[in-house]
Amino acid sequence: MEHQPDRLRLVIGSDDAGRPYKDALADDLRADTRVAVVRDIGVGDQSRAPYPRIALAAAEHVAAGRADRALLVCHTGLGMAIAANKVPGVRAVTAHDVVSVRAAVLSNDAQVLALGQGVIGLALARRLVDEWLAHRFVPGASAAVKLAAIGDYERRRASGAAAGRGR
DSSP states (O other): OOOOTTSEEEEEEEOGGGHHHHHHHHHHHHTOTTEEEEEEOOOBTTBOOOHHHHHHHHHHHHHTTSOSEEEEEESSSHHHHHHHTTSTTOOEEEOSSHHHHHHHHHTTOOOEEEEETTTSOHHHHHHHHHHHHHOOOOTTSTHHHHHHHHHHHHHHHHHHHHHHHTO
């Protein structure tokens, strides 16, 4: 499928604690005209995986350019965000209100949203996902300078680690 920049390619995943919301949100996303494709990476009826494996796989899709964004669900959203943030170039957040979701996209270009099924109700989760889809980061925005600083740090760390392995 050719990528249409105005429609998002999404990956969605959860652990067992977030699966009911993940399944409901995946159905919503598939029906949303702002979304080109939704790839569900688990868990499902036949699959079980700890949250770090799901979060890292989703973040790798984003980092590799196979997805524009990822939506992750676990009990609190915290573990998923922590794990996804380990992938260089990925910015993941946990949010429980629309102001934070909006800032995550507009000010931080966060490509990954992690939600907590044990923390918020499904109606709020749906509202947060709707807000998340409504915004796009503007590369020329003042926040771009801050994001460049994060990227510079990641590159320095990666090159330092590579240099250390060569000893």
